Amino acid sequence: xxxxxxxxxxxxxxxxxxxxxxxxxxxxxxxxxxxxxxxxxxxxxxxxxxxxxxxxxxxxxxxxxxxxxxxxxxxxxxxxxxxxxxxxxxxxxxxxxxxxxxxxxxxxxxxxxxxxxxxxxxxxxxxxxxxxxxxxxxxxxxxxxxxxxxxxxxxxxxxxxxxxxxxxxxxxxxxxxxxxxxxxxxxxxxxxxxxxxxxxxxxxxxxxxxxxxxxxxxxxxxxxxxxxxxxxxxxxxxxxxxxxxxxxxxxxxxxxxxxxxxxxxxxxxxxxxxxxxxxxxxxxxxxxxxxxxxxxxxxxxxxxxxxxxxxxxxxxxxxxxxxxxxxxxxxxxxxxxxxxxxxxxxxxxxxxxxxxxxxxxxxxxxxxxxxxxxxxxxxxxxxxxxxxxxxxxxxxxxxxxxxxxxxxxxxxxxxxxxxx
Amino acid sequence: xxxxxxxxxxxxxxxxxxxxxxxxxxxxxxxxxxxxxxxxxxxxxxxxxxxxxxxxxxxxxxxxxxxxxxxxxxxxxxxxxxxxxxxxxxxxxxxxxxxxxxxxxxxxxxxxxxxxxxxxxxxxxxxxxxxxxxxxxxxxxxxxxxxxxxxxxxxxxxxxxxxxxxxxxxxxxxxxxxxxxxxxxxxxxxxxxxxxxxxxxxxxxxxxxxxxxxxxxxxxxxxx
Numbered sequence: 040x041x042x043x044x045x046x047x048x049x050x051x052x053x054x055x056x057x058x059x060x061x062x063x064x065x066x067x068x069x070x071x072x073x074x075x076x077x078x079x080x081x082x083x084x085x086x087x088x089x090x091x092x093x094x095x096x097x098x099x100x101x102x103x104x105x106x107x108x109x110x111x112x113x114x115x116x117x118x119x120x121x122x123x124x125x126x127x128x129x130x131x132x133x134x135x136x137x138x139x140x141x142x143x144x145x146x147x148x149x150x151x152x153x154x155x156x157x158x159x160x161x162x163x164x165x166x167x168x169x170x171x172x173x174x175x176x177x178x179x180x181x182x183x184x185x186x187x188x189x190x191x192x193x194x195x196x197x198x199x200x201x202x203x204x205x206x207x208x209x210x211x212x213x214x215x216x217x218x219x220x221x222x223x224x225x226x227x228x229x230x231x232x233x234x235x236x237x238x239x240x241x242x243x244x245x246x247x248x249x250x251x252x253x254x255x256x257x258x259x260x261x262x263x264x265x266x267x268x269x270x271x272x273x274x275x276x277x278x279x280x281x282x283x284x285x286x287x288x289x290x291x292x293x294x295x296x297x298x299x300x301x302x303x304x305x306x307x308x309x310x311x312x313x314x315x316x317x318x319x320x321x322x323x324x325x326x327x328x329x330x331x332x333x334x335x336x337x338x339x340x341x342x343x344x345x346x347x348x349x350x351x352x353x354x355x356x357x358x359x360x361x362x363x364x365x366x367x368x369x370x371x372x373x374x375x376x377x378x379x380x381x382x383x384x385x386x387x388x389x390x391x392x393x394x395x396x397x398x399x400x401x402x403x404x405x406x407x408x409x410x411x412x413x414x415x416x417x418x419x420x421x422x423x424x425x426x427x428x429x430x431x432x433x434x435x436x437x438x439x440x441x442x443x444x445x446x447x448x449x450x451x452x453x454x455x456x457x458x459x
Numbered sequence: 460x461x462x463x464x465x466x467x468x469x470x471x472x473x474x475x476x477x478x479x480x481x482x483x484x485x486x487x488x489x490x491x492x493x494x495x496x497x498x499x500x501x502x503x504x505x506x507x508x509x510x511x512x513x514x515x516x517x518x519x520x521x522x523x524x525x526x527x528x529x530x531x532x533x534x535x536x537x538x539x540x541x542x543x544x545x546x547x548x549x550x551x552x553x554x555x556x557x558x559x560x561x562x563x564x565x566x567x568x569x570x571x572x573x574x575x576x577x578x579x580x581x582x583x584x585x586x587x588x589x590x591x592x593x594x595x596x597x598x599x600x601x602x603x604x605x606x607x608x609x610x611x612x613x614x615x616x617x618x619x620x621x622x623x624x625x626x627x628x629x630x631x632x633x634x635x636x637x638x639x640x641x642x643x644x645x646x647x648x649x650x651x652x653x654x655x656x657x658x659x660x661x662x663x664x665x666x667x668x669x670x671x672x673x674x675x676x677x678x679x680x681x682x683x
Contacts (some may be wrong), residue, residue, distance in 0.1 A: 044571035048557075055559040360555045364514060364569040364617070365544020367537040454517045457551060457629075458507060 045373040048361075050190025053378055056350065060382060063346045067386025070339035071263045071433045074332035075394025081328045081419030085321045091253050092317050094312045095197060096336050097160075097191055097283035099293045101150075101299060103138050104306035139163075143279040145304050150284065155295055158285040160187035163278065165269045167233040167261075171223050177408070178219065179260045180233060182268025184202050185214075191285045194249060194262075203262075211267055212246035216257035220248045224395060233261075233271065241271045252414075336432055340440035343379050347444035351375060358448050359456035368449040379441020381436075387433035391426050461491035463528075463627055464656045465513060470522035472508055472679075482508050483520070484679045490625075491659060495651035497667040498660045500676035507629055509676070510660045512626050514547060515539045525626050544573050548618030552630035555614065558603035562594060562613045565602050570620045581620075587615035592646065608639030615646055619655075626650065628659040632666055644669055 042050060053060050083346040140146060143161060150159045168175045181188070185206045189195055194203045199217050206212040213231065215223075225231055227245050234240050241261060250257055269278050284293055284299075292309035300307040311318065351358070358371055366374075402419035465488070472483035482505040490496050498506045511517040515525060515531050518539070531542060531618065543549075556565045570576060576584065585618045589595040592612040597605055602613060611631065618626055631647070632640040644666050648671040651657055651671065667673050675683040 044568060046566070048573075051559050051564075060479050081565060357557050360551075360557065361568075362540065363514070363543065363551075364548045365542075365547075365572055365621075367540030369537065370572070372539070454511050457516070457555070458511065 045366075045370050046377055047378040049374050049381070051448060052350070052354070052374070053381060059346050059350070063343050063382045064389070066339035067433055067437065068390040069207040070332075070335040070436075071390025071394035071429045072397060073335050073389050074328075074390060075425060075429050076374055076401070077332055078330045079394070079398040079419050079421065079427075080417070080443040082420040082422065082425070083322045083402075085324060085360045086420060087414055088320065088416040089314075089317055092253070093310060094192065095251055095256050096313050098286040098289045098310050099296045099307050100306045100313060101282040101284060101296075101298065101303075101305060102280060102397060103140055105138070107366050118122065138280050139274070139278045139301075140280065140282065141304060143277050143282075147279075147282065149302070150282065150299065153295070153299070155286055155288065156284055157287045158187055159307075160184060160191050160283045160285075161265070161279045161281075162188070162283065163265065163270070163272070163274075163280045165235065165272065165280070167271075169219075169223060172180050175234075176219070176222065178233075179258075180268060181260065181262050182265040183262055184265055185262060187206070188262065188283070191283055197249045197251055199248045199250050200390050201236055203247065206262060206264055207247040208288055209244050209246040211241065211243050212264065213243035214247045214249055214262040216260060217250040218249055218258040219261065220245070220253065233263075236441065237272070239271055239273065241267065241430025243267070284400075296384055300389055332432070334374035336436045340391055340436040341431075343382055343440040344444060347375060347379055347441055350378070350449070351444050352450045354448070355451060355456050358451045359453035362451070362453040363457065371449040371451070372445045375445035376438075376441045379445070383433055387430055387437075390433060391429055395421070395426075408456040441456070461493070463489055464494075464526065465490040465658070466525040467513060468523050470509065470512055470520055470524070470527075471533075472505070472512060472517075472520045481677050483512070485522075485596075485678070486670045486681055487522075488513075488674065488681065489511050492656055492658060493651070493654045494622075495655075495657045495669075495671045496659070496674060497670040497672075498658065498674045498676060499667050500661065504676045505679040506660045506676045510627055510629055510658065513658065514549065515543055542571060545621060546624045548623035548626045550614050550618050550626070550628035551612070552633040556602035556610050556617075558601070560602060562589065562602050562605065563598040563607075565613055566617045566620055567665065569617060573619070573621050585616070585620060588619050589613070591619075592616045599619045602647060608635055610643065611635060611639065611643060612646070613642070615650075619650070624656060626655055626657045628657070628661075630661055630663075631659060632661065632663050640665070662671065 058175060122331055147159055147161050150156055160183060162184070168177055185194070185203045187356055189203045201214070203214065206214055215225070215231070223231060225245050227247065229243060229245050230240050230242050232240055259364040266276070269276060272278070276300060293311060296307040296309040358420065361371065398419045398421065401417045404417050406414050406417050467486065467488045470483050470486040474480045474482060486509060496647070498509065500506045508517070512520050515524070523530055525531070526546060529542070531539065534542065556562070557568070560568070563582070563585055566588055567581050570581040570584065571578065586598060589598050592615055594609060594612045594616060599610060602610060605613065628647070632643050635643060635674055639665065647657060647659065647666070648669050658671070661667055674681055
């Protein structure tokens with residue numbers, strides 16, 4: 040008997056009903072294991088989705104949004120200002136404005152000087168068509184300075200064939216996605232013809248093939264040089280439609296985007312706004328995980344609560360004797376609460392271990408091949424904070440579940456029991 | 460002059476459940492150190508109720524109880540528990556040992572709670588007490604496996620472990636056969652001879668007659 044007397048009593052109680060103790064412990068074990076397993080998997084899924092989508096989203100996307108502000112209507116020219124008349128224009132159209140950013144060299148230079156901005160990549164983004172026999176494939180063509188673009192998206196690491204720099208060394212070069220290359224049945228060195236919406240055509244030579252692992256990009260986007268695209272569109276050398284910005288810290292995207300939008304008068308979307316759907320998805324998955332895990336822990340808690348209540352009902356006499364011999368309320372509470380806690384801690388530790396093993400097992404399972412996402416095994420994260428959270432949750436549930444029966448035990452009136 | 464171990468003054472006890480019923484009427488009692496007192500009376504006369512008031516387990520009464528010069532009336536539950544642990548030893552009609560523990564552990568528990576001695580000393584003392592009850596041979600047995608008489612002797616050893624100033628017993632022989640009854644009476648007699656203060660509630664004439672003093676109760680009053 041090395042333990043304090045209350046704890047050694049608790050130990051004897053626990054050991055004298057091994058089966059019940061085991062059942063209560065297993066309840067907590069499964070609850071926590073499932074919590075760890077689910078949250079690790081869900082976070083893994085969230086991370087993969089975010090990574091893939093963010094890998095094709097700049098921190099800030101700066102562009103000329105088509106205004107739908109019709110307060111200044113040309114109709115005024117025809118009807119003159121006359122306060123006595125109502126002029127109703129149905130289905131107004133915006134003016135035929137240019138979609139480019141005016142004074143782009145000034146804006147770009149200004150952005151490069153803005154603190155917090157790491158990379159500024161000016162580009163033109165337009166829809167072009169590729170002809171493949173009778174099929175026309177509509178694709179977004181980005182006319183870029185490939186070195187800047189590479190610094191934003193790490194293109195170098197995503198090349199299947201060739202290097203981003205080859206775009207500069209190849210006359211009329213083009214980088215295309217792996218799946219588009221397959222559809223068009225072209226490889227490096229082959230020629231493809233792009234048709235702009237104006238009807239102008241231009242032949243490009245495939246300089247490289249990349250794979251982001253995201254179907255919409257690998258199939259629907261190509262990179263050409265800024266100059267080539269300006270030429271195809273018949274625009275001057277300052278014609279820029281978009282600017283992509285990478286920040287030193289992407290958490291500042293929201294505030295910096297607002298600043299830039301105000302400063303230059305164009306629209307700036309930060310990555311969080313652009314990918315609002317990812318955030319919503321993440322939140323839904325997280326909520327689901329927490330709700331399910333919490334439910335399981337509560338069920339485990341009820342298991343402990345029930346068993347402890349039964350134990351205490353069966354131990355009324357013992358409690359009365361202990362009280363008669365000078366064990367106080369605190370002692371009785373300690374004796375029974377510690378039993379719940381031991382159950383909770385043992386179950387919790389086993390649960391963390393089982394959760395880890397389940398997560399590890401899943402993380403080695405091959406993910407069924409899928410063209411949309413490029414992952415080899417199920418995505419699972421191993422984060423210490425999840426394990427801490429699981430341990431904390433488990434402890435809290437057990438405490439709550441053990442507290443009520445223990446308090447009930449402490450309140451037992453010994454006279455009523457002893458005299459009965 | 461003898462030290463007064465216990466003094467009860469004008470104890471009034473009223474049960475309100477299931478119906479209002481007064482069971483003690485202004486009971487006063489004084490017990491000196493070394494006295495062996497038995498409280499006798501018909502069942503329902505309030506003698507057990509009185510014992511539980513004196514034991515500090517029942518706190519719902521009027522009047523005052525003073526044990527070893529300390530007024531225990533009005534102390535809170537934790538203080539009373541500590542007081543019982545230190546000053547009062549209990550023996551019940553139904554021996555009431557903790558069944559999962561060995562006889563020795565049952566005897567040791569109140570002393571471990573008290574914390575006056577280290578664990579090794581407590582064990583030694585507990586063995587002493589068991590030897591005194593001739594139960595040392597069963598020390599390592601689970602208490603649930605002992606016979607009624609054996610359990611009662613273990614319970615008496617347990618009541619003695621903390622050297623209490625006052626030993627209270629509620630019908631200690633009420634559940635025993637005549638041989639064991641005789642034995643338990645002998646033990647109480649011997650304890651009294653050693654200078655222990657003992658109050659026993661009983662309706663066993665044999666036991667009562669071996670006491671120094673008999674308190675007769677009837678209808679909630681002390682009558683002699």
